[in-house]
Amino acid sequence: MRITLKTYYALTGYGFVALWLVGFSLFMLVPLIRNGIWSLTDISMKNVGEPLNFIGLDNYAEAFTLDIEFVPYLVETFRNLVIDVPVILAFSLAVALLAMQDVPGGMLFRAIFFLPVVIGSAAVIGRLFSMSGGQLVLFRGEGAQHFLQIYLGERLPDFMQFLNRSIFVLWRSGVQILIFIAGLKSIDPALYEAAEVDGASPWSRFWKVTLPMLSPVMLVNIVYTIIDSFTDYFNRVLWYIRLVSFRTSLRLGYPSALGLIYFFLIFVLVIIVFTVVGRVTFYRGER
Amino acid sequence: MTRILWFLRRRVGRALFRGVIILLLIDTAFIFLMPLLRMLSTSVMHVMDLYDPTVVWIPRRWSWENYRLVFQALKYPLSFKNTLLLAGVAAVLQTLSCAVAGYGFARFQFPGRDKLFLLVLFAMIVPPHAIFIQLFILFKSLPSPGFITTSKNWLDTYLPFYVPEAMGMGLRGALFVFIFRQFFKGMPWELEDAALIDGAGPFRVFLNIMLPPAQPAIVVVFLFSFVWHWNDSLQPAIFLSRSELFVMTQRLAEVEAALADMRYRAMWGTGAIMTAAVLTIAPLLVLYILAQRYFVESIERTGLIG
Numbered sequence: 034m035r036i037t038l039k040t041y042y043a044l045t046g047y048g049f050v051a052l053w054l055v056g057f058s059l060f061m062l063v064p065l066i067r068n069g070i071w072s073l074t075d076i077s078m079k080n081v082g083e084p085l086n087f088i089g090l091d092n093y094a095e096a097f098t099l100d101i102e103f104v105p106y107l108v109e110t111f112r113n114l115v116i117d118v119p120v121i122l123a124f125s126l127a128v129a130l131l132a133m134q135d136v137p138g139g140m141l142f143r144a145i146f147f148l149p150v151v152i153g154s155a156a157v158i159g160r161l162f163s164m165s166g167g168q169l170v171l172f173r174g175e176g177a178q179h180f181l182q183i184y185l186g187e188r189l190p191d192f193m194q195f196l197n198r199s200i201f202v203l204w205r206s207g208v209q210i211l212i213f214i215a216g217l218k219s220i221d222p223a224l225y226e227a228a229e230v231d232g233a234s235p236w237s238r239f240w241k242v243t244l245p246m247l248s249p250v251m252l253v254n255i256v257y258t259i260i261d262s263f264t265d266y267f268n269r270v271l272w273y274i275r276l277v278s279f280r281t282s283l284r285l286g287y288p289s290a291l292g293l294i295y296f297f298l299i300f301v302l303v304i305i306v307f308t309v310v311g312r313v314t315f316y317r318g319e320r
Numbered sequence: 321m322t323r324i325l326w327f328l329r330r331r332v333g334r335a336l337f338r339g340v341i342i343l344l345l346i347d348t349a350f351i352f353l354m355p356l357l358r359m360l361s362t363s364v365m366h367v368m369d370l371y372d373p374t375v376v377w378i379p380r381r382w383s384w385e386n387y388r389l390v391f392q393a394l395k396y397p398l399s400f401k402n403t404l405l406l407a408g409v410a411a412v413l414q415t416l417s418c419a420v421a422g423y424g425f426a427r428f429q430f431p432g433r434d435k436l437f438l439l440v441l442f443a444m445i446v447p448p449h450a451i452f453i454q455l456f457i458l459f460k461s462l463p464s465p466g467f468i469t470t471s472k473n474w475l476d477t478y479l480p481f482y483v484p485e486a487m488g489m490g491l492r493g494a495l496f497v498f499i500f501r502q503f504f505k506g507m508p509w510e511l512e513d514a515a516l517i518d519g520a521g522p523f524r525v526f527l528n529i530m531l532p533p534a535q536p537a538i539v540v541v542f543l544f545s546f547v548w549h550w551n552d553s554l555q556p557a558i559f560l561s562r563s564e565l566f567v568m569t570q571r572l573a574e575v576e577a578a579l580a581d582m583r584y585r586a587m588w589g590t591g592a593i594m595t596a597a598v599l600t601i602a603p604l605l606v607l608y609i610l611a612q613r614y615f616v617e618s619i620e621r622t623g624l625i626g
Contacts, residue, residue, distance in 0.1 A: 042428055045522045049424025050436060052417060053497060056487025061443055064454030071453070081457065128348055134341050144612045145349045148356070151547055151608040151615075203351055264447050266553070274449045279558070285453055292450035303445055 065296075072290035078283035092290035103291060106269040107298070110262075117202050118258050125206040125254070126247075129213035143214075149207035205261065209254045216250030217243070248314045255306055263299050270295055363387070363595040370590060386595040393578070393592075394571045394599060403567040404603075406478050406556075407549035410485045414496060415542045417488040419534065422500025423526055427512070437501070443494035448554060455480070456558055470562070480559045481549070491548050491555070496541045503537040504530065536618035543615060547604055568600045 036044075072092055074085045096103050132143050220243065228238045264271070274295070278288040357377070362370070366381035425437050459474035471477050484490040488497055507530070515529045516522075531538070553569035560566060566574075575596045579589040608615070 039429075042522075043430035046424050046428025046430040046433065049428065049522075049526075050421050053421035053424075053488040054436065054439075056417075056484055056489040056493070057439060057443055060455065060458075060484040060487070060489045061446060061451065064451040064458065065446065067454050068451055131341065131345055131348060134345075136338065136342050136345065140613070140616065142345050142349055143616050145352050147616060148352055148608070151543070151604055204355065260445055264449075271447070271449050275452075275554070278453055289453060292447070292453075296445075296447055296450040299445055299447065 068289045069293060071286050072293050074286045075284070076286045078285060081285070088286075092287050093294065095287065096291055096294060102273060103270070106273050107295075110268060110270050114259065114262050117205075117262055118255060120199070120202055121206045121209060121258050122251070122254060124203055125209035126213055128206070128210050129217055130243075132210070132214060133217055146210055147207060149204045150211060151207075205265075208261070209258060212250055212254050212257070213247070216247050220246045245315045252307070252310050252314050255310060256303055259302060259306065260299070263295075359594045359598050362591055363598050365591055367591065383591075386591050387599075390575065390592055390595040390599060393575050394568070394596060395566075396599060398564070399566055399568045399571045400603065402565060403550055403569075406481055406567055407546050409478070410481045410490065410549045411542050411545035413482055414485040414488070414490055414493055414545045415538055417486050418493060418496035418541060419500050419531065419538065420526070421488045421497045423504050423530060425497070425501045426504035427530075440494045440497050440501075443489070444492075444498065452554070452558055459559060475559055476562045476565060478565075481555065485545075491545070491552055496545065499541055500534070500537055503534060507533065539611070539614060539618040543607075543611065546607075550604060551601075572596050572600050 070085070073087050073089065075088050075091075076085060128146055132139070132146055136142075224242050224246065225238060228242050233241060262268070270291075274288050274291050277291065278285070361377050361379065363386055364382055364384065365375070365379040366383040366385075369375040369379045369381055425433065425440070456475075459480045462474045462479075464471050464473055464477055464479070468477050468479075474480055474483075481490065485493065488494075511529050511533075512525055515525045520528070551569065553573065556567045556570050557573070560570065576593055579592055
């Protein structure tokens with residue numbers, strides 16, 4: 034049989050992605066579907082392998098009504114997200130802009146800024162913040178503590194928590210900085226030149242050239258930050274799902290439902306972000 | 321006169337601007353380094369120093385006791401070997417398989433390609449927690465291959481970390497496929513065309529022509545993959561239960577659990593946990609210091625955004 038060159042390339046293309054597709058089906062699609070089925074049953078560790086006993090949407094109803102922990106954790110996750118995403122984005126953009134400046138030792142600074150990517154494992158760095166001695170990180174000297182105590186009084190612990198959290202958040206912006214730097218590098222210098230010739234100040238150059246040209250990268254970063262926060266090591270929902278799955282009860286249907294609810298919320302949020310942010314995103318090649 | 325003044329003002333303004341930038345850089349660098357420095361300094365402090373408010377960064381009494389104890393508690397040589405084996409092999413497999421898939425998505429026209437690529441994006445947002453029960457059941461039901469005699473199924477082997485990774489899945493596999501696709505999309509067609517005209521097959525073209533220039537992307541993906549596997553604490557905790565297979569993060573959790581109630585009684589636990597954290601990431605730090613220059617350059621040339 035003779036095939037055209039086009040068909041040949043198409044087949045080769047399938048060949049290249051085939052392995053990934055098999056992996057995706059085996060280790061994600063099928064587990065996800067089975068998870069969906071299990072979430073409708075009362076299966077537990079004891080009767081795995083026996084015929085499934087369907088109980089409708091009871092697990093889902095339980096998550097939102099009987100379970101007193103799940104919904105507060107969800108709310109907390111979303112609240113953190115609303116605070117974290119703008120902070121992380123603004124901070125990482127600022128750091129990326131700083132790192133692009135041509136100053137002595139620029140290489141060293143860039144190396145330091147990428148440090149969180151490499152060792153910023155929440156699992157390890159997080160030890161610092163999850164500990165009772167969390168405030169150790171900031172003010173070890175008793176003097177500073179007393180000083181703050183005078184000003185903040187009873188609010189001191191809140192303030193400490195806020196400080197710890199903000200530093201922790203900044204530590205989570207490694208990948209975002211990296212993506213912003215890549216984006217900044219890809220902006221055509223001719224655009225800046227044209228703006229400068231037209232008499233634009235550095236300030237308006239940032240708002241009129243840098244930011245619009247960076248908007249596709251911004252979209253990538255927003256989505257990445259959302260996903261990252263949702264799968265964060267300290268995310269309480271995830272801890273809770275893990276706890277329900279392997280410790281407190283032998284039930285498997287219920288944690289399956291929790292996992293799916295959680296996934297569904299992420300999915301919806303990402304779609305919303307794509308449509309809303311995608312609308313204001315500017316692609317240079319497009320008309 | 322006014323011109324000279326204007327010129328001076330401009331010069332001074334520039335210098336001031338530069339000064340502020342450098343100051344900001346140093347400031348930010350300090351934010352990034354502080355937790356690390358804090359960890360290091362606490363780990364070498366004597367307990368007495370932890371109680372002493374006049375000791376801030378530099379210990380008055382140096383103590384290596386923490387390191388001696390924690391080195392033993394972490395079973396360091398064994399867990400180092402295990403983690404290296406797990407993260408190293410997984411990262412190599414994942415880098416290769418994701419490069420292949422990314423190349424397929426970037427360079428070939430085939431029906432349904434863009435819809436299939438949506439699956440990659442989809443895979444990126446599925447949290448591991450939505451499927452880990454199913455994966456546990458799956459790996460429990462798969463018989464282990466003949467050369468592994470210590471376990472009847474895939475649990476308590478490193479296969480759950482190798483096989484999905486070899487197929488471009490596993491820990492953030494979809495993200496790596498995405499990175500490679502963006503990279504290959506940005507590469508010029510001329511080299512490929514020339515090689516194809518010379519009669520090289522598509523796989524040969526990929527291996528000999530496309531991979532060598534893809535080095536920056538390979539470095540970045542490999543490093544990410546290695547580091548994230550090294551630091552992952554979720555999957556090992558689920559798939560590995562035999563203590564001689566434990567990886568670093570599991571030992572770290574063990575040490576932490578053992579010290580949990582001690583912390584209320586003494587500051588001693590703080591130093592010990594810091595030491596454990598330092599020892600866990602020390603190999604990554606060494607790796608980063610060695611690869612740092614190359615890594616920073618690679619990131620700038622990856623063109624993550626196609």
